[in-house]
Amino acid sequence: MDQSTLALGVEAIGCAAFDAGIKGAFGYPGTPSTEGFEYVEAMIHAAPEGRVAHWAANEKVAYDMAMGVSYAGHRTFVTMKHVGLNVAMDAYANSALTGVRGGLVLLVADDPGMHSSQNEQDSRKLAEFAWLPCLEPSTVQECYDFTWKAFELSEALQVPVMIRLVTRLAHCRAALLRRPILAPTGLGVAPKNTIQDWVLIPSNARRRYLDLLAKQPRLVENLSSMNQLVPGTSRQGVAVAGMGRAYFNQLLLEYPALTALPRLEVAAYPVDPQLEQAFLAQVDDVFVFEEDYPVLEERLGLRGSAKVHGRLDGAVPRTGELTPRQLKNALSLIVSESREAIALDLPVRAPRFCDGCGHVDAYEAMQEALKNVGAPETRVFGDIGCYTLAAQEPMGAIHAVVEMGASISMAVGAAMAGQTPSVAVIGDSTFGHSGLPALLTAADSGVNVTVMILDNRVVGMTGQQVSQALDQVERMVLGMGIPQSQVQTLTPLPKQHDANVKAVESALRHPGPSVLIFRRECIQSMRRGVLKEHDRELKACAEQACCSEPASATSEARP
Amino acid sequence: MSDPRTNSRIHGIVLSGVGGQGVLSLAQILLEALRRSGLHALQSEIHGMSQRGGSVHAMVCFSQVPLTSPIIDEGSADLLIALEPLEALRYVSMLRMDGHLVVSEEPQMSMEAYPPIDDVYAALKAVRGAHLIDTEDLARRLKHKQAGGMALLGMASMFLPVTNEVWFDVIRQRFEAKGVSVTEKNIEAFQAGRGLIPVPA
Numbered sequence: 086m087d088q089s090t091l092a093l094g095v096e097a098i099g100c101a102a103f104d105a106g107i108k109g110a111f112g113y114p115g116t117p118s119t120e121g122f123e124y125v126e127a128m129i130h131a132a133p134e135g136r137v138a139h140w141a142a143n144e145k146v147a148y149d150m151a152m153g154v155s156y157a158g159h160r161t162f163v164t165m166k167h168v169g170l171n172v173a174m175d176a177y178a179n180s181a182l183t184g185v186r187g188g189l190v191l192l193v194a195d196d197p198g199m200h201s202s203q204n205e206q207d208s209r210k211l212a213e214f215a216w217l218p219c220l221e222p223s224t225v226q227e228c229y230d231f232t233w234k235a236f237e238l239s240e241a242l243q244v245p246v247m248i249r250l251v252t253r254l255a256h257c258r259a260a261l262l263r264r265p266i267l268a269p270t271g272l273g274v275a276p277k278n279t280i281q282d283w284v285l286i287p288s289n290a291r292r293r294y295l296d297l298l299a300k301q302p303r304l305v306e307n308l309s310s311m312n313q314l315v316p317g318t319s320r321q322g323v324a325v326a327g328m329g330r331a332y333f334n335q336l337l338l339e340y341p342a343l344t345a346l347p348r349l350e351v352a353a354y355p356v357d358p359q360l361e362q363a364f365l366a367q368v369d370d371v372f373v374f375e376e377d378y379p380v381l382e383e384r385l386g387l388r389g390s391a392k393v394h395g396r397l398d399g400a401v402p403r404t405g406e407l408t409p410r411q412l413k414n415a416l417s418l419i420v421s422e423s424r425e426a427i428a429l430d431l432p433v434r435a436p437r438f439c440d441g442c443g444h445v446d447a448y449e450a451m452q453e454a455l456k457n458v459g460a461p462e463t464r465v466f467g468d469i470g471c472y473t474l475a476a477q478e479p480m481g482a483i484h485a486v487v488e489m490g491a492s493i494s495m496a497v498g499a500a501m502a503g504q505t506p507s508v509a510v511i512g513d514s515t516f517g518h519s520g521l522p523a524l525l526t527a528a529d530s531g532v533n534v535t536v537m538i539l540d541n542r543v544v545g546m547t548g549q550q551v552s553q554a555l556d557q558v559e560r561m562v563l564g565m566g567i568p569q570s571q572v573q574t575l576t577p578l579p580k581q582h583d584a585n586v587k588a589v590e591s592a593l594r595h596p597g598p599s600v601l602i603f604r605r606e607c608i609q610s611m612r613r614g615v616l617k618e619h620d621r622e623l624k625a626c627a628e629q630a631c632c633s634e635p636a637s638a639t640s641e642a643r644p
Numbered sequence: 645m646s647d648p649r650t651n652s653r654i655h656g657i658v659l660s661g662v663g664g665q666g667v668l669s670l671a672q673i674l675l676e677a678l679r680r681s682g683l684h685a686l687q688s689e690i691h692g693m694s695q696r697g698g699s700v701h702a703m704v705c706f707s708q709v710p711l712t713s714p715i716i717d718e719g720s721a722d723l724l725i726a727l728e729p730l731e732a733l734r735y736v737s738m739l740r741m742d743g744h745l746v747v748s749e750e751p752q753m754s755m756e757a758y759p760p761i762d763d764v765y766a767a768l769k770a771v772r773g774a775h776l777i778d779t780e781d782l783a784r785r786l787k788h789k790q791a792g793g794m795a796l797l798g799m800a801s802m803f804l805p806v807t808n809e810v811w812f813d814v815i816r817q818r819f820e821a822k823g824v825s826v827t828e829k830n831i832e833a834f835q836a837g838r839g840l841i842p843v844p845a
């Protein structure tokens with residue numbers, strides 16, 4: 086066997102981005118996309134040669150940074166999970182109009198089945214919405230090869246190119262054959278005669294929109310080699326994409342009779358309508374196997390010439406992750422004999438807070454304070470992070486979790502509608518990601534909200550990446566206009582419980598906005614020493630008084 | 645198991661346990677060992693918020709021919725390796741009729757409503773092809789707290805087409821950074837586990 090590298094699907098994409106000569110990689114952590122950035126970050130760390138890798142405060146910022154690198158004439162790479170693309174959507178949709186200079190490749194990891202997400206939206210729809218190409222690999226090697234292809238396409242067509250994959254492939258580990266590494270090269274900054282393309286005032290934007298639409302046939306043409314029609318003798322066919330393609334290809338090994346089925350293999354969007362028509366002409370019935378939304382299924386169905394089966398008619402379950410068993414069921418294949426079910430009720434083992442996690446102490450203080458002010462039934466607005474676990478019983482401490490940053494704005498809205506007290510709970514990185522504008526509005530409105538910022542100094546849930554808000558939370562809060570007298574920093578430890586309860590009570594009683602910062606480092610990041618070096622430097626810096634304002638609070642808050 | 649080097653069947657292993665027990669690390673050792681044995685292998689893992697004590701599982705598929713699906717269907721696993729008894733029960737339906745289960749008897753009770761442990765053991769003993777191992781006792785005997793995972797791997801190795809030489813190489817590579825004594829302790833645990841399974845006919 087070859088001496089190739091073993092890598093996860095997302096890592097293969099990161100690796101290819103490095104090998105294809107990127108100058109800059111950016112992203113915001115989110116399962117299952119995180120390792121894609123971390124892989125390229127580690128490679129860049131080992132051999133910088135002028136390359137940079139940087140986690141951004143949020144996905145939009147990451148995407149904008151990538152656009153800047155592209156504008157400057159270099160290849161660039163940006164990563165996020167599917168819901169992160171909602172945050173970056175303004176940038177992504179408009180970058181279709183500006184176009185790119187250096188190749189820009191966007192990795193988006195979708196999460197059908199919602200293993201660790203709040204929805205299972207399909208990023209292919211967003212690529213279609215933006216009139217941009219989307220490549221969809223089905224194996225780890227394709228993750229790598231398609232990324233190279235994406236850079237070439239991006240530069241040839243002068244548009245950003247999305248690589249879309251799903252959890253199953255993102256977290257599939259397999260052997261990978263790499264190509265020779267390209268050094269980062271520069272095309273030079275976007276030339277003068279293209280400046281107006283990047284200035285999306287209405288007069289330019291109208292022209293660029295027409296350009297984008299006019300580009301569509303070329304786009305289809307350039308992608309056409311990635312999609313193919315494999316003829317067969319049957320009048321029943323299959324259309325497969327992504328993991329549907331991977332699962333079907335494997336079924337071909339186990340059930341050779343399936344080769345009789347004509348099949349449409351899709352790996353790039355938009356798909357050539359002529360190819361779809363040629364396929365449909367060969368069949369009366371089609372089974373469509375794709376992850377998430379019925380994208381191909383709807384397109385093929387609209388043509389009306391064959392009966393199309395998939396998620397819409399129930400041949401495949403309407404929601405959730407696609408499985409090989411679903412393919413077998415849809416195709417009425419005989420499955421192997423199964424064992425009898427275990428005659429025992431198996432309760433789920435839900436994830437829980439790590440032992441000693443400071444979030445628990447913060448929530449306990451909050452719950453007791455709400456009792457003490459006579460409002461134990463208060464509905465608390467939560468946010469996205471480890472602290473979301475508090476929504477589970479028996480703790481039941483937060484009562485809404487929607488999307489990054491929603492806690493503060495929802496609490497402000499509820500307060501405006503008369504809810505008192507109105508409480509928001511948000512983590513430090515989520516606060517940096519989307520809580521800042523919400524807090525600006527909270528301060529401006531002057532309504533009675535209590536915002537608890539659970540500052541564990543890292544992005545706990547996705548593997549303890551250093552938080553962008555590290556050591557800055559107080560200053561950020563004050564900068565948004567919350568008065569100093571209404572900002573308190575607390576240490577969430579059992580021995581501080583009584584003092585913390587009092588502090589929360591006083592914030593709840595205060596008629597305007599107040600902020601409580603509960604700071605204690607994540608147990609996992611402490612164990613791994615993520616911030617050890619940082620804190621050592623900080624301490625040395627404070628001792629030498631080498632800057633006028635030594636970053637506050639970190640040492641004081643250490644448990 | 646029929647020797648996968650002489651047939652083209654797709655073989656599968658399911659690993660299960662609780663976040664933090666090392667399920668994914670075992671899966672990676674398996675993947676590497678199978679690959680070095682000349683087989684095509686893929687590994688799939690689901691670890692949303694795994695470090696916080698939820699259920700974790702991984703799958704490893706291997707075959708003589710190149711594979712594209714990282715997951716296997718119910719009733720098609722040759723082997724289930726479970727680091728925790730209750731987590732074993734969740735995946736028994738993945739096993740083939742002639743598949744094997746190697747499972748640690750040591751429960752991780754930190755969850756709501758863990759069923760009575762005797763019911764769990766009874767259910768496990770009723771599984772055809774089950775091999776239970778008292779990892780707690782083994783760890784005590786070997787004076788090695790984390791011996792359990794490696795011992796399970798050792799047991800599992802009796803059903804896999806990988807030579808001892810390859811296993812030791814992969815284990816050594818895995819623990820290299822932690823020093824010679826850690827590596828040797830792990831090899832010792834692996835061999836202790838291996839010794840608990842009679843050589844299959």
Ligand code: SF4
Nearest residue numbers: 439442471545607608
């Ligand atoms: S990873 Fe960190 S923040 Fe998350 S539950 Fe564990 S200790 Fe708490």
